[in-house]
Amino acid sequence: MDDGEKVEWSELPKELLPTIGKNLDTRIDIVRFRSVCNTWRSSIPHFLSYSPRFPLIFPTPYSAPTPNRTPAYLCQSTIYRLQSLNPSSTSLNKAWLIKVEQDSNSGGKFRLFDPISNRRTRYPIPNKTLNLFDSRVVELTKAYTLRYQFRAGSSTSTNEIEQVLSVFDTPIFGVNKVVMFPDSPWTNVNASAAFVIFNDGKLGFAKSGDEELILVDRESFDYDDIIVYKGQFYVINSLGIVSWIDHSSLKLVQFLPPLCGLGSQKHLVESCGALYVVDRYLDRERRVENDAFYMGGADCAQSIGFKVYRFDEEWGRWELKESLGDRAFVLGNDCCFSVMAKELSGYKRNCIYFTDQDEVRARVFSLEDNSFGYLSYSEESHPSWPLPNLL
Template identity: 45%
Template sequence: MDEKVEWCELPLELWPKIGKYLDKHIDILRFRSVCESWRSSISPFHLNSPSFPLQIPHPINSSIDAYLNKATLYLVQPTHASSNFQSFSKGYLIKVKESKNHPLHLVNPISDRKLSNHLGASPMVLNLLENHVFEVCKSYNVHSKGGHYVAVNKVVLFPNSTWINVENSVACCVFKEGRLGLMKHGYEKWKLVDENNFYYDDVIVFKGQFYVTDKWGTISWVDICSLKLIQYSPPLCGFGDKKHLVESCGSVYVVDRYYESEPRIRRRNHVGDLNHCAAVMGFKVYKLDEEWGTWVDVKNLGDRVFILGNSCNFSVSAKDVIGYQGNCIYFTDMFDVRMYNLQDHSFITIPFDPCIENFVWPTLSLQRIRGNNQFHASV
């Protein structure tokens, strides 16, 4: 038992078994980049993850083609081998939107807006041997062919593992008017969960299940077989106007958003978008104590950063990420990306993504080079 064996001397038949414990594509890419024997043990063409955009039924009109798009958020931490970024001790966030027909491109991690090219036409390569790349989360949104209105406020997909066929994945969404919908492979239309109620605000994947919150802050998980909701928490009874779910360090939080005026009249404007003209005036954060089944009013997040994005909510540590401040909530407010400080309740409007402000990153398209250890940025 005390004898040490080099990794490269392990029996070849073990490598495919080890590789299949890696669910995330970036981990498999790094695995295949180590050496020729590791690369040959897992073929990229045998992976079963769905190709995006994924065609799905339109939520309102079945005659319109709708598509589920995916973007992946990464934390990139330069190593000492990187001469360009060796002065940084922190990493940075990049969000990559994927498409089977077009090069990958960067989008803002909070607003999801495509980042424009302001650095010229010079391509740049992100070498995975010089950077540690970690997947933070995946996000999804629904678009329709021809720009038709899609009444989806939030959508999540589970499972989305490299080794899972798309036929085994399920999508869950919150429609604009607060309904909750479920979509499995082969469905001709979305099925409603709790179809008599229109008061759901957010949905996330937590502990391998869909968890939703209603306007009172009650969390339930979705039984995808019976299309029923199982109550998971007591009502929060927060007085805010919209509830957001955030998973952080293995615990679930509800972030209660307060508007200056009542925004819950869910009306569309002339272009079909939900008309929330009221500005945000504050947030309150609550943590669910699962052992006692009670809500804890959180006054300080420490070094944690909560990000309420347009397509996903997530949490990171400020000590790991450039440009983000701990004990703060980053969010979109009408057309702006803003930061709310929980300590002094102040707001700051951010004109562009914080990671762009603190270091030069090419806001160009990204094209993945299969089978090697690089992401390639090109116009």
């Protein structure tokens, strides 16, 4: 084939299209695939006919008499990296992060969250719209939360919009982390399962449709974080012991040597195919009230330092990393992930972005000089636009 010869993707053999389409792992890629032409669109079904419609009813982690028990809902959000293909200035040529949640119970209504603090954000710039044909959209990761839903007042209106607006939700207090697997668009909801870390480090498990949350480990209640790494669940406790969870038997198998980190809180992060632990040092012990971590107040714990460890699979040991290179780690309240800092407006390489328990504004810790600062929020780094249907 000559170098100058062009290949029309729409002319690929039809028998290859279903195989290509079913190997796409993100919803945005499936949307792109189905947008090529009518032949490509008809070669694979829409993912909504397969994947779960969130929020999903989920067992509450707290026991209560059945008549008084409030149902919990498992909610999914997606973190995207967006970049304009036609920037109006050099500074706007960089990408930014957005966190989007779509609620199927409200007619597909979108909600926008801050990727670090997980707090709801609004759209203060009324005259801007986002055209996906003018933007490069990359899905970075998914995040999950448990919430209670309630209706404000006793609405008897038959108007669908008024009914939707009268429903509110609130995060379930004391739930520290939720992960779900598999989370592929092609996964049937009945084939998915979730692990929950709640209270002061208890580890729970439930499948879709279960009425009760199963306590995985009845002897240890000090788990800090859980992650899906290479298709498996891994959990870390406050002592730095990482264990693999056998999905079928729910047994924990110590997978790695203990980290022996002296920090107060451990975070699991996957970056470029490798497993990292971020050890967070606090100025005091995390306070526990009513069997759940205290989330605010003048005496809540503050971060005073971080150390990063990478697992060396060849030698089977943890290595202290002095630098993250060109990457940065984001320690969100419901998920942790890695980004290429130079691609994002407002982000710096070799840094960790996080919030403490009583803070709204995201902070930044530099591994280069061990200094603290704040992430600069601006229209360029965090534009707020009314969102079209991304999914």
